[in-house]
Amino acid sequence: MVTTASRPTWSPAPAPRPRRVSWGRRVLRRAVRAVVALVLVGLLFLAVAWQLTPDVGDARDRVDARLAAAAAPPLSGPLPARLSAAVLATEDSHFRSHPGVDPRGVVRAARGALTGVDLGGSTLHQQLAKNVYEGGENGFTDRVSAVVLALKLDRTWSEDAVLRMYLDDAYFGHGFTGATAAAQGYFGVPPEELSWAQATLLAGLLQAPSGYDPVRHPDRAAGRQEHVLDRLVDVGELTRAQADEVDADPWGLVVG
Template identity: 60%
Template sequence: MSTTLTPPPARPPVPARRSRRHRLARRAGAAGLVGLLLVLLLGAATWLTTPGVGDARERVDALLAAHGAPALGGELPERVVAAVLATEDSRFADHAGVDWRGALRAPWGVVTGRDLGGSTLGQQLAKNLYEDGADDPLARMRSVVLALKLDAHWSKDDLLRMYLDAAYFGHGFWGVTAASEGYFGLAPDQLSWPQASLLAGLLQAPSAYDPLEHPGRAAARQAHVLDRLVDVGALTPAEAEGVAAAPWQLVTG
């Protein structure tokens, strides 16, 4: 007695639309992988071609000497540090020199030639010390790598001190000590919240927000700093409102 084998039922054809989606997904995945590899290769090449950062403190001291400005002495000024971190780099204590959100925007910024923001204190310090303030796409890429090197080599307190010493605060004042004494006649650790928040606001555009030349713009920028201090929990809304209404007590002559 012979047995007749029944062939298995034929599989239904894959819909053309579904097959096309699969092909597009595979191509997108392959393109993404190639893009990631290119970014990694570019990052590795940049790491090898950028300098070491063990001389960062020497560079800061040379910058201060060139402008006849004093270095920050004693403890870090708490109010100034809080205002600067809230405004410029609120995740400073948690990242390794580069904020991942800014890092994700960096490659697109290189492609488009636009500064998309997100620079950490380390990136800004690297730009000032090693890139002579250059802001072209390749300089921004190098600043990312240099910020990683700075964070690996120096403590967070060291980085904060160097950042505050190397920053320009407008009106010819280099470093937080010269700025504090020049604007208010006080040491940085003696500044009130109104004064500390004003100084922190100058970092983005020191000449444009110069409180002696443009008090209205300076006040508007200070308001942004106070909003950020509220956002990070350093001040309550009521405290920020009181700070905004308080005088700066500038030294004008």
């Protein structure tokens, strides 16, 4: 009896198993989607806020009205070089390069708006907007509004004009509103004649005029002045040796 070899039965190859997306990739994709969504929401929110906030073409008039209420004179002539340098180094070292809001401070400002704790990061534009348009209020909506107004200030006014308004509007303690009143009141000189020691002292007062009062709290004022000098060294305005010399110079206070 002749037998034939059994032929192997054919079966289709198993379908490839679907590749599983790793947990890390899923998290990354979700994070990217969340970031994109936040950006889109932020842009929409900014567009709405832009329409709701006022125009800033009257910023100079508002500052002049605040000076008049305080019986204080505005700055005249060129911006005071030493005071301007000290203020920018301490309060907003990227003033000349950002569009009114410093991206490096946006995250800190957002966290501060949510927590109610000021974590810094406000530019001169934002500080000016808060004082002139928000009455110095520091709530969540006020901070958001200050961001939008800061962008408008940058678009409407030159950098020097914003800096001039900021120095005119700033409160330096002892009833002195504006750089002119502060320079004359504390030292008996116009702003353009301030020494480095005097300019750095005034710049340090902006954060807390009462807390760093050079008459009542000279040690605190000196400590704050050292911080201003350190910032001037950091931005290359002064050398360390020059800063040390300034630190040893007298203030020449005429206010008691």
